[in-house]
Amino acid sequence: MPVIGRMVLFIYNLIMLVIAGAVIAISLGWNDPLAYLDLAVSTPENRIILGIVGIIMVVLILVMLVWGLKNPAGTDAVIVDKGLAGEVSISIAATKVIIMKAVKQVEGVKDLRPIVGQTPAGLVVKLHTMINPEQSVPEIAQSLQAVVKDNLEKVGGLQVAEIKVLIDDFNAGSK
Numbered sequence: 400m401p402v403i404g405r406m407v408l409f410i411y412n413l414i415m416l417v418i419a420g421a422v423i424a425i426s427l428g429w430n431d432p433l434a435y436l437d438l439a440v441s442t443p444e445n446r447i448i449l450g451i452v453g454i455i456m457v458v459l460i461l462v463m464l465v466w467g468l469k470n471p472a473g474t475d476a477v478i479v480d481k482g483l484a485g486e487v488s489i490s491i492a493a494t495k496v497i498i499m500k501a502v503k504q505v506e507g508v509k510d511l512r513p514i515v516g517q518t519p520a521g522l523v524v525k526l527h528t529m530i531n532p533e534q535s536v537p538e539i540a541q542s543l544q545a546v547v548k549d550n551l552e553k554v555g556g557l558q559v560a561e562i563k564v565l566i567d568d569f570n571a572g573s574k
Contacts, residue, residue, distance in 0.1 A: 404466060411459045477517050479556045489555055491515050498524065501550035505542045507534030510568075521558035522551060525565065532569040540564040 476488040510529035
């Protein structure tokens with residue numbers, strides 16, 4: 400978590416601790432927190448200050464909620480299976496190795512740079528390729544999509560949502 404995130408978490412926890420302490424004190428019969436609350440809403444200036452504090456609290460709570468719900472930024476693995484026994488993941492680097500081995504089966508591909516992402520529907524693969532100009536682009540694209548999807552599903556056990564093929568360049572040499 401970044402330093403700013405830790406500071407926001409610290410302030411959020413400190414405010415929650417003060418509020419929880421005041422609620423406990425009131426429930427035990429100590430009326431001073433209620434007197435402070437009456438003082439806080441007694442004048443328009445104090446109400447403005449209390450409103451600003453409330454807005455800050457709402458922002459802090461929303462920031463903490465968003466940070467708590469989003470995936471960690473450093474996630475460089477794809478979940479293969481999640482069950483009662485635990486979770487099985489495969490790294491993005493290993494996924495790219497599977498893709499590179501699959502592409503070797505396709506005639507006419509000279510170079511490949513895979514980009515792998517994950518969505519709730521499954522894996523999204525973008526293949527930046529360089530092909531032989533004598534080859535048919537639609538045929539190579541379909542072959543790449545089929546072979547890569549098949550290998551990712553069979554070897555990696557991954558759910559593939561889509562495979563996009565981008566022909567970046569043509570190379571006159573043959574494979």
